[in-house]
Amino acid sequence: MRFLAAASLLFLSACGLSESGDTNAPKVAPILTSEDAVDIQTFAEPQKARVTHVDLDLELDFEQQMVSGSAMLDIIAEPDVDTVVLDNDGYTVETITDGEGKPLEYSVGEVVEGKGAPLTVTMGKARELTISYSAKDAAALQWLTPEQTAGGEHPYLFSQGQATLNRTWIPTQDSPGIRQTWSARITAPEDLTVVMSGLAGDEPEVLDDNRRAFTFEMDKPVAPYLIAIAAGDIVFQELGPRSGVWSEPSMIEAAAAELSDTEAMIDAAEKLYGEYRWGRYDMIVLPPAFPYGGMENPVMTFLTPTFIAGDRSLTGLIAHELAHSWSGNLVTNANWTDSWLNEGVTSYFENRIVEEIYGKKRADQEAALSFAAIEETLAEVGMDAPGTALHQEVNVDSIGSAIVYDKGAYFLRTVESIVGRDRFDAWLQQWFDNHAFQPATSAMILADLQENLVKDEAEAEKLMLREWIYEPGLPSNVAKPDPAAFAEVDAAAQAFADERTLDEADWAKWTSAERQRFLASLPRELKEAELAALDEALKLSTNNNNEELFLWLKLALENRYEAVVPTTETFLANVGRRKFVAPLFETLMEQGDWGQAIAKRTYAKTRPSYHSVTQGTVDGLVLGGSR
Structure with missing residues (x-):
């Protein structure tokens, strides 16, 4: 198709596609070489040499708060290329050897704040490297003392890799556009359980030193920020035939109850946009120190306990992280200037899942809260602020989630309102299918919309696609939320503002979205x-x-x-x-x-x-x- 040529998909000469199971996942994913796809946040030069697989063999040391061991990397490169550049943000390299165990020369370059340093390995003709290393005080890793956990008896570890933190504990090319398969063997004290964002192997091996070894594999190429780990006193409860939840024992019943709609959400997502391609959808409810609401690590979504309200009123978060299994994990922004391709598309998808499971009223109300966030942000920074465009120019900071998440979702809501839901859904499913396990850019989705959705010039004018993606503010064709979504709540808020009166019975019957709207609308x-x-x-x-x-x-x-x-x-x-x-x-x-x-x-x-x-x-x- 034309947009593929424009985006410059590149396979290095050593790279061919091989199938993985029945999911049609390439073992080696293409990279994008167009100017807008270049990731300036990595030192890697993937057009010359790039990592295709990472095999970790690591020991967790809770006393030293350190991981140590080795990473074996598979590299593909042009025949005349004899060096490969990796990202290093603080881990200490001990040795680097080739596939035969022969030492290789390497150098660590100058540190760039917020980016780390380049690790350049002179590999010659070698295409397999083993890096022995350790990572202490890695920014991606949160080490908790027993006192910081619910149980109070055992330490805990979890990681957070997005956007570029995994380079603090994994030696690889840490860029979303350089997709990699991976495997791991992790040893931990015997009273702790380890989970990762890959499918677990056989039962953990009991070792002689009061430790256990856990194995994992991700046989589909993923963006490296999606490699994640957690370890602690955790237990598992099944939710459905392909879903379950991990948490500390004291929280497992509450977590499972709050997540009881998970299997129905997976079914709803598949009904909307096709097969769930990752095998299992498990989750782990982490200790409160986790910095985000959720992180969409494949096969093991990481969740904050703050979503547990006792009434499933905040489970839109689960719909969001599940939707990332298509937008973000399956099709990934090539670099972070296009993060709306991950988050905005996912936020739209999330709302559709919520509508399927909880009904149109709740979906409309949550969408209205989203629109209010956009309006509030634009009122604060101005309609012309450059950070309010979906596609971010290099060195221009995004205004925040109201743009990346909410404006991105409203872009797709607007397109849907103009072309109709049936046509829109068919287009979005083919987008996921045709770009599965690949990186993408704003230019690519624009070209895809123009080629596979827009029927004529008149419709193109109505859609204002380029304005939505590349211009600041909100285009004039935005499909605004139903003003009746919060009519009762807005009237109550106005009555309080005018007369300081409130009917407590109203609050008791309102949904969480209505209560949030009321609180946000108070003087x-x-x-x-x-x-x-x-x-x-x-x-x-x-x-x-x-x-x-x-x-x-x-x-x-x-x-x-x-x-x-x-x-x-x-x-x-x-x-x-x-x-x-x-x-x-x-x-x-x-x-x-x-x-x-x-x-x-x-x-x-x-x-x-x-x-x-x-x-x-x-x-x-x-x-x-x-x-």
Whole structure:
């Protein structure tokens, strides 16, 4: 097709496609060589030599908080290429040898802040390398003491690789456009269980030194940021024939109950856009230090415990991470300037799953919350801010999730509203099928839309495809949410704003989306007595729904409401999710001496419990980046 030629798909001469099982997954995925596909966040030169497989053999040392062992890499390269460049952001190389065990020369280049350093290996004609190494204090790895876990008896480890953190503990070419298969053998203390984002092998091997060895394999080429690991005192509960959940024992029943719709979600996703190609869909509910809501690691989604509300009201998160099995994992942005291809497409897909499982009302309400986030962001930064385009220019920071996630989803909602759902769904399924296990760019999806969806010039004008992808702000054709989605809630919020009246019975019957809408719509300046009345009537400070509790705490802190300070401190001590933690610290820091004193004393206590992702953001807010 024309867009394939335009995007410059490249297979190196040594590379051919080989089938993997019945999934038609290539053992070696193509790379993209067009200018817009080049990843400036990696030192790798994949057009010359690139990694196609990583085989890890690692030992977990909880006392030293270190991984050590070896990584064997398969390389493909042009015949006359004798070097390969890998990414290194802190791991220590001991030796590098070829397939026959002969030492190879290597050098580690100058460190670039935020990127690490190039590891250049002189491999000659060798196409198999073994790197012996260790990684201590790796930014991707969060080591928890027993006291930081629910059980309190055993340590815990989990990783977070997106976007470029896996280069802190895995020697490879850490770029989403350089897809790799991988395998691993991991040893850990015998009382801990290890899981990874690959299919587990046989029962773990019991070793002589009170340790066990676990094996894993991912036989489909994935972006390297999707290699993930967790280890701790965890147990498993089956949810369906191909799904289940891991967590600490004390949390497993609550987690399984909250995730009881998972198998139905998989069925709904397949009904929408075709076969689920990864075999199993398991999840692990991690300790609260996990910095994100979820991470879509193949066959093992990592989840925050903050989604557990007791009523499945926040399971849109599960729909989102499941949808990534198609958009993000199956078809992946070639570099992070096109991250909307992962997140925006997934957010649209998530809403369709929610509609299938929970009905149109809930889906419409969640979409309306998404649109409100776009409007709020654009009102704050301006319609012409360059970071509000879906495709990000190099060196232009995205404004954030309201663009990458929400504007991306509304782009596809708008296309669907113009061409009709049947045509749109057929197009999106062929996009996933035709680009399975491959990287993609904005230019590619634009060309695909023009070739495989748009029927004539008149429709092309209506769709405004290029404007959506490359221009800032919101195009004029945006399919706005149904204004009736929150009519009752908006009326209640207005009544409170006008007369400070509230019918508590309304709150009791509202969905979580309606409650979030109400809290977000309240006047931003409220008196102490008004806040106290709200809290007493709606039991906001004891709310088990973290999305709702977060909105309440933020509003109360904006008004320097002293009564919520203990709740805020407890929340920040028990939750490491950046989405919640960073805005609360930012709000405190904006409140002058009163709030800054609270923020600084709280962060001094909580910082060690946060993942480096969360620390990196909050350090800039509370410490001014001085640490």
